[in-house]
Amino acid sequence: MDFALTEEQRIILEAVKDFARNEVAPFAAQSDQDHALAPSILPQLKELGFLGSYLPQEYGGAGMDFFSYCLLVEELSKACASTGVLVSAHTSLAGDPLARAATKAQKKQYLSLLTQGEKIGCFLLTEPGAGSDAGSIQTRYMDQGDHYEVSGNKIFVTNGGYLGLGILFATQDSKLGHEGISAFILDLRSEGVTLLKNEEKMGIRASYTSAFALEKVKIPKENLLGKEGKGFHLALETLNGGRIGIAAQALGIGQAAFELARDYALERKQFGKALSRFQAIQFKLADMALGLESARLLTYKAAWLKDQKKDYSLASAMAKVKASEVANACAKEALQIFGGYGFTTDYPLERLYRDAKITEIYEGTSEIQRIVMAKEILNPT
C-alpha cells in the first residue's frame, strides 16, 4: 500500500501545476467572460502533449498512466474548469474509445490526429430526447452498400465547436434497443453536418457545448468503430472512464475554491480578528478539506484501478458523485466566506460556483451514478 506519487507522477504534476498557474489561471476570468478560451491556451496544450497524455505512444500519445492524466485534468481545472473539460472530453471521450475499439488502420489515421491535437475530439451521444436514457437515441444510420448514411440530431456535444473528430452513436433501428446502436468515427467537417449552435451556459462558459444536425451524412464503411451493434456498450464503457476525468475536474474546482477561502479567511479581519479565528468559519474550512480529501482518495483509487486494468465501474461512479458534490459544496461555502465580495465578478468565487454545477450533471448525473452504484452493489459478480 502506497499513497505517495511516483517520481514520474511528481515530475508531471510539477510541470502541469507550473503551466496551469502561469499560463492558464491568468486568463480564466476573461475566457469565462468571452465564452471562449484565450487564444494562447489550445496551442500550448497541443505543444506540451496535454492532448495525448495517456494515449499510446505508438500513435503519438505520451503513454503516461491514467492516474497522471487525472492529475493533469485536476490541475488544469483548478486554474480554469473550461480548459479542464476540453482536455477531459477530448482524451477520455474520443481518444479513449479509439484506443480501445479502433482497428490499427483507424488508430493510425484518427487517433494520431487527436494525440497531436490536429483535431479536437468529442462525443456525440446525447439527443434532445435521449439524455440519461442514452439507449433511446433516434439518430439513424443506414447501410448503403459502400458507405453508411446517418441522419439525426445531437446536442450537448462538449468541444463540438472545434469541428474536429467525433465518436458518433446512431441506431440502425430504434426498435432494436441497445443492440441496434453502433459507433462511428465522424469528421465534423463532413458534408451534411451542420453546427446549429454553441449553447449559452451557466458555467464552463469557455468550453463549447454544441448542437448538430446530421442530414444524410456519408460515413465511409471503414469508419465503423468496433463491431456493429456494440455501440451502446462502447458508450457506457467510455463514460465509465470519462467520469473519473470529471471527478478530477470537480476536484480541481473544489480545491481552487477551498484555497481561496482559506487564504481569505486568514487575511480578512472583522470584529477585530481574522475570519479564520471564528469557529463558524473554521468548521466550514474543515468540512471542505475533509470533503476534498475523501473525494481525492476515491478519484485516485478509481484511476489506479483503471491503470491496474481492474474493474472500476463502481469506483468511478462513487468518485464522480463524491467529487462533484464536494466541488459544489466547496464553491458554495467558499463564496459564503467571501460574503458580498464573493457574489461580485471581481472575485473568482462566483465563476467556480457556476462551473461546479455541471460536474453533477454531465457524463452521467449524480442520480444515474447512484443507479450504477446500486447495480454494482446489488449484483455482486
Added chain:
Amino acid sequence: MKILVCVKQVPDMESRFQVQAGGTAIEEADLAFRVNEYDEFAIEEAVRLKEKLGEGSELTVLSLGPQRVAEAIKKALAMGCDQGIHILDTASRDPYQVASLIYQAVKDQDFEVIFTGMQSQDLGYAQTGLLLAELLGIEAVTTVVSFCQEGDGFLVQRELEGGQRMNLKLQAPALFTCQLGLNQPRYPTLPNIMKAKKKKITQLEAASLAPPAARSQTTSLRPPAKKGQAKFLEGDLGAMADQLVAELKAKSLI
C-alpha cells in the same frame, strides 16, 4: 561541443520551513523539493545552445545530493538534456566541497561550456559555479542575462548593480552563472517526460570522489526575530498619501 549544466534541488519556496533540533539545518521531512529557479535558466540556456549546435553537441546535467535529487535530474532530461550524472551524497556540504566533488566528477570530461545558476534559492552562496571554474582553471562569467555562441567563443551580457549591463566576449572553455531575465524556461512536455526515463544517469558515490574537508561550517540557523509592526494608513487617498510621505521623510527614506 560538450556542454554541462549543474543543478541543485532546493525546497519549494512555498514550503513552511522549520529549523531542525540542533539548529544548523532545515527540517526536510515535510518539504517538497524542486529545481533551483536559477538552475532552470541554466538548463534552458544549455538546451537552447545544444539545439542551435545540433548534431555533435552533447548536453550533460549534473546534480549532487540524496536519492530524491534524481527527480531534478529527470526534469532536466525531460527539458532536453541528453544524459545525467548524479553524485549521491547525503552529507551537508559547504560550497567548496560541492565544487570539489563536481570537479572530481567532471575534470577529465573536457566540457567546453558549463552553465550553473547564479545562486541557489535556499542557501544563496553564489559560490559553487565560481569555485568549480577556478578548480577547472577556466574562465567564469557571473550573472549572465544574455548569451550567444559564435564559433568557439561567446558573446555574453552581465547584469550589474543599478540596472547597468556589461558586454563580454570570451573563448571556450568557460563557465556561466545564469541570472533571472536570461530566458523563460520551457515546460517539459509530457512525451519528453516519458522519454526521459530512458536516458542514462550515471551514479557516483560522493565518498569515491575524495571530498575535501569543509572550509566553513554552519554554526546556527534560526528564523529572523519578529521586530516592529506594519502600520496601516487610514483615511481618504489624499490623506494617506500625505501620511506616507511624512513617514518616509521621518525615516529619511526619501
